Amino acid sequence: MTAVLNVLRDLHRIHQQLADIRGQLERCPKLVKTAKAKVQQSEASLHAQKQQIQTLHLAAKEQELVLEERAAKIADRQARLKECASNKEYQTLKGEIQTEEEANNExxxxxxxxxxxxxxxxxLASELETNVVExxxxxxxxxxxxxxxxxSLKIDLDRVETELNSTEVDLPSEFVSEYKRIVTARGADALAGVSDNCCGNCYRQITAQMMNDVLTGKLTICGSCGAILYPDD
Ligand SMILES: [Zn+2]
Incomplete structure (x- = not known):
């Protein structure tokens, strides 16, 4: 009887360890993925920033072109000043030169x-570059x-799975089929320790008869959550 209860207690502990190890193993690739996503985000920010700088550069270059073209026009008009036939023409050209010079100053x-x-x-781009490096x-x-x-987790998993196999061998034959069915469906929640007449999984109270069955090592299943029960203390 004590042997059965110890086997159930051990199996519960082993299933909890397995669930914990498998949970950690599942989180591993997510952590790598999150770190990779941060690299990609920082690279995208830097790329966008570089493109913005390029756009600003192109706009400045276009304005410089306008400046040069206008300067050429001014030089051309200044050359024509000497060839003016009338004072009126001279003043008009002078006025145009002044307007264009003001525009170019601006x-x-x-x-x-x-x-x-x-x-x-x-x-800002330098800061974003540092972000990418970091x-x-x-x-x-x-x-x-x-x-x-x-x-390291895979080594732990192998070890605990081996322990599970060797412990399951000790399970009395009348437990085996129910145990397998419930473990397949519920994993670590397939077993629950009973403490103060309550199921340790769903915290529902069990009857005195059930408690008696649990203590005498009979296959007892919580009517509420479906876990195989064993005495917790
Ligand atoms: Zn329960």
Missing amino acids: LSDTILLAYEAIDQQQL ATQVYDTTATQISEREA
Whole structure:
């Protein structure tokens, strides 16, 4: 009788250990995936930032082109000043030159501001580059640690599975089919210790008759949660 109860208690502990190890093994790839996602996010941010800088550069270059074209026009008009036939024509050209010079002065300021903005964006890009480097380092470390952890968990899993097989052999034959059925369906919750007349799994109270059966090592199943019961203390 005591032997049966000890086997049930051991089996419950072993199933809980197995569930714990399997849970940890399941989390391992998720941790690596999360670290990888952070690398990809930081790379995407950096890429977007570089594209934005490129757009700003192109816009500044276009403005510089306008500036140069206008400067050429001004030079052209200044050459024509000497060939003016009338004072009126001279004044008109002078006026046009002044307008274009003012426009170019304004554009020069705009271009200067645009390059200052680009410098600011470059600083941000440097920060984003650092983020990529850091995220990659975290990923590398995580991948190494997780792979070591997985290897160690697999060794634990093998050991506990072997222990399960050798313990299941000790289960009395009348328990075997129900035990297999319930374990397949419920894993570690297939067994529950009874404490203070309550099922340790669902906390429902069991009858005095059931408690008696549990204590005498009869196959007893919780009417509420369906676990095989054993005395917890
Ligand atoms: Zn129960």
